[in-house]
Amino acid sequence: MMDMKVSSETRELEILQNVRRKFAQGLQDCENIIVPAAKSIAPERTGRYKRSIGYAVDEKKLEGALYSGGKAAPHAHLVEWGTHKMPPQGTMRKAAEKSRDRMGQAIAARCREPV
Numbered sequence: 001m002m003d004m005k006v007s008s009e010t011r012e013l014e015i016l017q018n019v020r021r022k023f024a025q026g027l028q029d030c031e032n033i034i035v036p037a038a039k040s041i042a043p044e045r046t047g048r049y050k051r052s053i054g055y056a057v058d059e060k061k062l063e064g065a066l067y068s069g070g071k072a073a074p075h076a077h078l079v080e081w082g083t084h085k086m087p088p089q090g091t092m093r094k095a096a097e098k099s100r101d102r103m104g105q106a107i108a109a110r111c112r113e114p115v
Contacts, residue, residue, distance in 0.1 A: 018115040024057060026107030027064040031055040033102045034066050038095035048073040053091075066092050 035055050042050040052073035057064050068091070069076030082088030 015115060019111065020059075020062065022110045022113060022115065023062055023107060024059040026110035027057045027059075027062065029106040029110060030064050030099075030103040031057075033106060034064075034095055034099040037099045038066060038068075038091055041094055041098075042068075042091045043079060043089055049076055049079050052076055066095065068092065 035053060038053045039050050042053060044050050049068060052070055053066070053068045055064060055066050068080065073079075078086070079089050080092055
């Protein structure tokens with residue numbers, strides 16, 4: 001009886017790990033959706049802001065993050081949020097809104113794959 005319970009718990013843990021892996025793969029798939037969406041609407045004065053747009057996945061937390069800036073474009077936050085001289089562009093928010101449904105479908109498709 002005890003062996004059966006351990007075996008069942010082991011199988012449940014294995015299934016959970018596989019589902020988490022599929023979800024993380026779905027988040028990775030979202031990169032091919034949201035990054036092009038953000039780059040398509042990003043302002044391009046010098047091109048540095050547009051080139052700095054990227055996407056990262058934290059597989060432990062099961063989170064995906066669209067980002068811009070860094071050394072390539074330290075002014076990215078000013079472009080996104082605006083200044084007293086320049087209106088906000090809202091590129092990241094617009095890209096997320098534009099991509100939300102397709103990203104959800106990509107994650108759902110991965111999670112429907114056999115484990």
